[in-house]
Amino acid sequence: MKEVRGEVQGDRISLILSGRIDSNNAGDTEAAIRAIADQAPGKPVLIDAEGLEYISSAGLRVILRLRKTNEDVHIINVNPEVYEIFDMTGFTQMMTVDKAYRVVSVEGAEEIGRGANGTIYRIDQDNVVKVYNNADALEEIQHEREVARKALVLGIPTAISYDVVRVNDSYGSVFELLNAKSFSKILAEEPEKMDWCVKEYVDLLKKIHGTLVPKGQLPVLKDTVLSWGEFMKPYLTEEEHEKLMRMINEIPEDDHMVHGDYHTKNVELVDDEVLLIDMDTLAVGHPILELASMYNAFIGYSEYDHNNVKKFQGFDFETALEFWHKVLSAYLETSDEKKIREVEDKARIIGLIRMIRRSIRRKGLETPDGKAEIELWLSELKELLGKTDSLLFRSNELDVEATGENLSKVIGFVTAFLEEADCPLKTQMQIEVAVEEIFVNIANYAYAPEQGNATVRVEVSDDPVTVTIQFIDQGFPYDPLAKQDPDVTMSAEDRQIGGLGIFMAKKSMDDIAYRYENGKNILTMKKKITG
Amino acid sequence: MSTSAYQHIDLHMHTTVSDGTDTPSEILSRVRDAGLDLFAVTDHDAIRGCSAVISARREGDPHFLCGAEFSTRDEGGKYHILGYGYDPASAAILGVVQMGHELRMNKIRRRIELLAETYGFQFPPEEIRALLANENPGKPHLGNLMTRLGFTKSKEDAILNYINKVKLRTEYIRPETAIRGILFAGGIPVLAHPTYGSGEELYMGEEMEERLRHLLEMGIRGVEAYYSGFTMPMQKELLGYADKYDLYVTAGSDYHGKNKLVVLGDTNLENAADAHPGVRRFLMAVSDRII
Numbered sequence: 001m002k003e004v005r006g007e008v009q010g011d012r013i014s015l016i017l018s019g020r021i022d023s024n025n026a027g028d029t030e031a032a033i034r035a036i037a038d039q040a041p042g043k044p045v046l047i048d049a050e051g052l053e054y055i056s057s058a059g060l061r062v063i064l065r066l067r068k069t070n071e072d073v074h075i076i077n078v079n080p081e082v083y084e085i086f087d088m089t090g091f092t093q094m095m096t097v098d099k100a101y102r103v104v105s106v107e108g109a110e111e112i113g114r115g116a117n118g119t120i121y122r123i124d125q126d127n128v129v130k131v132y133n134n135a136d137a138l139e140e141i142q143h144e145r146e147v148a149r150k151a152l153v154l155g156i157p158t159a160i161s162y163d164v165v166r167v168n169d170s171y172g173s174v175f176e177l178l179n180a181k182s183f184s185k186i187l188a189e190e191p192e193k194m195d196w197c198v199k200e201y202v203d204l205l206k207k208i209h210g211t212l213v214p215k216g217q218l219p220v221l222k223d224t225v226l227s228w229g230e231f232m233k234p235y236l237t238e239e240e241h242e243k244l245m246r247m248i249n250e251i252p253e254d255d256h257m258v259h260g261d262y263h264t265k266n267v268e269l270v271d272d273e274v275l276l277i278d279m280d281t282l283a284v285g286h287p288i289l290e291l292a293s294m295y296n297a298f299i300g301y302s303e304y305d306h307n308n309v310k311k312f313q314g315f316d317f318e319t320a321l322e323f324w325h326k327v328l329s330a331y332l333e334t335s336d337e338k339k340i341r342e343v344e345d346k347a348r349i350i351g352l353i354r355m356i357r358r359s360i361r362r363k364g365l366e367t368p369d370g371k372a373e374i375e376l377w378l379s380e381l382k383e384l385l386g387k388t389d390s391l392l393f394r395s396n397e398l399d400v401e402a403t404g405e406n407l408s409k410v411i412g413f414v415t416a417f418l419e420e421a422d423c424p425l426k427t428q429m430q431i432e433v434a435v436e437e438i439f440v441n442i443a444n445y446a447y448a449p450e451q452g453n454a455t456v457r458v459e460v461s462d463d464p465v466t467v468t469i470q471f472i473d474q475g476f477p478y479d480p481l482a483k484q485d486p487d488v489t490m491s492a493e494d495r496q497i498g499g500l501g502i503f504m505a506k507k508s509m510d511d512i513a514y515r516y517e518n519g520k521n522i523l524t525m526k527k528k529i530t531g
Numbered sequence: 532m533s534t535s536a537y538q539h540i541d542l543h544m545h546t547t548v549s550d551g552t553d554t555p556s557e558i559l560s561r562v563r564d565a566g567l568d569l570f571a572v573t574d575h576d577a578i579r580g581c582s583a584v585i586s587a588r589r590e591g592d593p594h595f596l597c598g599a600e601f602s603t604r605d606e607g608g609k610y611h612i613l614g615y616g617y618d619p620a621s622a623a624i625l626g627v628v629q630m631g632h633e634l635r636m637n638k639i640r641r642r643i644e645l646l647a648e649t650y651g652f653q654f655p656p657e658e659i660r661a662l663l664a665n666e667n668p669g670k671p672h673l674g675n676l677m678t679r680l681g682f683t684k685s686k687e688d689a690i691l692n693y694i695n696k697v698k699l700r701t702e703y704i705r706p707e708t709a710i711r712g713i714l715f716a717g718g719i720p721v722l723a724h725p726t727y728g729s730g731e732e733l734y735m736g737e738e739m740e741e742r743l744r745h746l747l748e749m750g751i752r753g754v755e756a757y758y759s760g761f762t763m764p765m766q767k768e769l770l771g772y773a774d775k776y777d778l779y780v781t782a783g784s785d786y787h788g789k790n791k792l793v794v795l796g797d798t799n800l801e802n803a804a805d806a807h808p809g810v811r812r813f814l815m816a817v818s819d820r821i822i
Contacts, residue, residue: 023730023731024687024690024691024695025687025691027687027792028687030792031792056731056733057726057727057728057731057732057733057760058730058731060733060760061759061760062792064760064762065759065792065793068794068797085733088733088735088764089733089735089762089764089765090763090764090765091762093762093763093764094762
């Protein structure tokens, strides 16, 4: 009969179903299937359902009975309507049922992004498709969907794919992206928006790096970087390699999110919203690991061939240099060139080992341009290794859960800045008292009875040397300064409980101010450090 | 006998009295071979097969329960209603059987007339008489006859290209008629293969529950939640309704002999003794009628 074709292929029964299977032909269909299946009793069955337009309940029963005699039934190329029936009736739980994928062409489509694993094209006004390099990308697609969903739950604005399609010999995932324009395109076409781009780009980056990820949900980026470090062993002296590995190992475990491929093609302006895309590299780790891949995207890969950035991002190398410098300055919240250069060098060390490894694997030392590139990068790396002792840089912001246990972490964080500024011990202790009072106050009351995070930000400015410490929480709006100061002339027994801590903070700092802004309590205190 | 002694049960099968291919005594010997503890014969709109089984039974044979399956229809759709444990001599059940038989006979007569009018097939009168002498002749019987008379290539060809093409307004027993007839005869009405409607449809979720509620108003008392053609989600959904509406639960294969490749005794219920409690309550309710 025409609805059933098939044969036994080795240890497998191969069937092709087509047309409609309903009560009119279910009996014949079953007889035809049995005639083939009985030649290899109990063997695995592979059913190609590409031409199957409809299956009624009588048809379902035929498949069900086949499943009773042959445990391993796998149906492929199922059209969406038929798949829905299989899914609703639980067949997808009893056997492997693979959907047929819509075929999408990207010929002539605008390329809007390119990442390590694939290329993103706009297929129409409202939709984009990410085509994966790997032909067997279904697992990667699944992974990216999962991490994008996790990121969204954690508050990162991103698009989640709603469909998987076939593109040429590979797979693609389709996203809705209405009227989107990537930051690369904005930088290329509207250079006057540079500063706006820097601000939005850094705000989103800080949001990503400020997002705590529950343990085990995302890969640990440091592990990958360690493997790059191991790869470098034959190309460095023993001493250099030991130093490199020690510095990578010293990067602390960090449960904050990193994007892993944070360049301007992966940041889109959608209407008025800034959206992050291409989430498959999402991980957790220290921000230096992110800065390394950003350095590569804007500068590293184009250092010797400035056309690379033009090809990849659409803007020229000068724009890339300016943008990267401004981003780093805004991210570190400093205009101190020495400090910016210092962090850039740390990022370059990781960036370079990644590029060297990539070049060795892709081009090899045997090809002329591979050899030139690799030798130059290696000499740079060796030079940087000679003058760098740590890959850590201090962020002036600490984001922790506001609990009493984290007090020592907060104090240690603030003290490091004070020590660097040669703050006298007495002033240091006064500041510590204030920090303790304010943080404990947040830990006890801001989110009670729940818990939440607090951000501590430290800035040291010159002339005269002054430290500014900010506490930010998203708890109940509360102005601790509004409370009347306790009457300290009264005896301890007569005094009202509470209020004393804030009083002490006020006393020990030069200035203390409170404001409530965008759902956040912001307490700012300042003190002059006199040497 | 305690209901827990019935472990392997199959309460839905057809004999030659309707569209099965095993005679009542053949089915009895198959039931013996299959090692069933309890079985019921449920022919379409007919109960004659039951008396045939009862007279063929011998000492030590599997236990038996009288059954029937009525094809019904109303404004809400088509329903197959199973009836169990009725008094086979009751005028109430015989009335429904008679009505079903007449409707079927009218239908086949009308169909033969229409085929003759539309395609010019000349059915010899003695063949028509022989066909109508069957208990409940249906499309397969007619298709076989047309093939034998050389009108068509095969039974399927006859059904697909001729019999199904002539549209006739068919009359059905209404579900409340069948349900009331079963209840008045002291039996229990149960909705057959609920998810599959009258065999070809697929009802799940709200649609399924709405159909069930429609029949509950008429007095349906149980659902065939264990069925050879059901998947786990279907079974689970129906057992959920059994809990929600306090219904009896039955298990059936819908064995038709060679007409369907269903294995006798395959009901997706391994052991009735540790099934949903609705099964045991059903067996207790019909225990007086089990022989």
